[in-house]
Amino acid sequence: xxxxxxxxxxxxxxxxxxxxxxxxxxxxxxxxxxxxxxxxxxxxxxxxxxxxxxxxxxxxxxxxxxxxxxxxxxxxxxxxxxxxxxxxxxxxxxxxxxxxxxxxxxxxxxxxxxxxxxxxxxxxxxxxxxxxxxxxxxxxxxxxxxxxxxxxxxxxxxxxxxxxxxxxxxxxxxxxxxxxxxxxxxxxxxxxxxxxxxxxxxxxxxxxxxxxxxxxxxxxxxxxxxxxxxxxxxxxxxxxxxxxxxxxxxxxxxxxxxxxxxxxxxxxxxxxxxxxxxxxxxxxxxxxxxxxxxxxxxxxxxxxxxxxxxxxxxxxx
Numbered sequence: 001x002x003x004x005x006x007x008x009x010x011x012x013x014x015x016x017x018x019x020x021x022x023x024x025x026x027x028x029x030x031x032x033x034x035x036x037x038x039x040x041x042x043x044x045x046x047x048x049x050x051x052x053x054x055x056x057x058x059x060x061x062x063x064x065x066x067x068x069x070x071x072x073x074x075x076x077x078x079x080x081x082x083x084x085x086x087x088x089x090x091x092x093x094x095x096x097x098x099x100x101x102x103x104x105x106x107x108x109x110x111x112x113x114x115x116x117x118x119x120x121x122x123x124x125x126x127x128x129x130x131x132x133x134x135x136x137x138x139x140x141x142x143x144x145x146x147x148x149x150x151x152x153x154x155x156x157x158x159x160x161x162x163x164x165x166x167x168x169x170x171x172x173x174x175x176x177x178x179x180x181x182x183x184x185x186x187x188x189x190x191x192x193x194x195x196x197x198x199x200x201x202x203x204x205x206x207x208x209x210x211x212x213x214x215x216x217x218x219x220x221x222x223x224x225x226x227x228x229x230x231x232x233x234x235x236x237x238x239x240x241x242x243x244x245x246x247x248x249x250x251x252x253x254x255x256x257x258x259x260x261x262x263x264x265x266x267x268x269x270x271x272x273x274x275x276x277x278x279x280x281x282x283x284x285x286x287x288x289x290x291x292x293x294x295x296x297x298x299x300x301x302x303x304x305x306x307x308x309x310x311x312x313x314x315x316x317x
Contacts, residue, residue, distance in 0.1 A: 158184025
């Protein structure tokens, strides 16, 4: 088996400070990933100018294109900036990067890295080691720590509770140094093996703009018989919530979280799990919405209820 080659997809949306810190970490990694593609998701601030300036100073080679011109790009460069004219959503923008890496490069593994995350210097060396130990893994993730509290684990695997339509992060890595199995890989640093991408394609864009697309892809991989695993010696540091509204619940966040949670259940659960998952949401989401209204958070309560209702009625495929 040939040594793993990595391509990285970063999404920027009005968040150049985070994106440049992520790029700094990729540039300093030993070894570096073979290809990095930044999708600027229709930013309306000075992000593109700052990305150009960083590239001119630091990138070994780079070019800038619009999505429609990707097929004509020379794939030998290290950094590619794609300037989208609108926000394509998390899945949509990542799929642009995935299609480019799959069709225009020889990368064996594609890492979707949040722009508010930074890789440890030896991340790709440790990921390559994990791939040698688990060549059958279709999905892999590093252990993800919070930043700047880098002694606090944010993700070390995932536990799905179908009866509550819930996925919980494991916060304690397995004691072994070798890759260990999980059922969920977060989109913060989701690493997709090329054969899995060839089999399953990209992320489901029904979840745009964000939330639950990583759970859906993990479920698809598991259901198709692929191994899903955590590489415990590979580390990423995540400034949690920096690319959105932090960790507080806003009406916008609540709407999409609740819509996409219901969509996820309808798309992926069957039999008793589907019945119990939908029943749980049907009881708890309207109750939670009403509770927020009584607390004086009318906009939040209405967003929770509208999101739940939309997720239960919208076409799910």
